[in-house]
Amino acid sequence: MKRKFLIMLYSTQVVSISQALASGKNVDAVADVLTWVVLFVIPVVGLTVFWKLHIFPEKVAEQRNHPQKDAIQALCILSLFIGGMLWPLALVWAYSKPFDIKLKGGKTNDELKEIEI
Structure with a gap:
């Protein structure tokens, strides 16, 4: 009996407060x-x-002076049109460190570019 009375009293207080605010x-x-x-x-x-x-991966690539920042920027823009599916790839690419591949003669890509010029 006491419990029902407390529940009824509490519910009337909540209703009266909400009516005053509304x-x-x-x-x-x-x-x-x-x-x-x-x-x-x-x-x-x-x-x-x-x-x-x-554009966060693009900004990361610019801050880290990534040599492929233009490609990362293109991937970010492409990711906008695909619904963000390529965004994680662009982020990983922006944080990755590019590496040189040694060719058969033991020269890297940069050394071959210097020879050709």
Whole structure:
């Protein structure tokens, strides 16, 4: 009996508090603010975060002075159109260290370029 009374008292207190907060002008003002936030602020912030995330591998490649930063940039742009499927590959590529392949004569690619010039 005492338990039912406490539950009923608590539920009436919650209802009365919510009714006091939900007066007509307050609800309209909150709804107006939420409408502007949902229509304008959230899409702009979301697109900005999405863009910054997709160009992150490109920025990493530029900071690390990666010799293939143009290719990484192209992969980031291509990843935008494919839905981000190539983005992890661009990130790994940006953090990887490029290496020279020794050819049959023991010369690297850079040494062969110097000879050709």
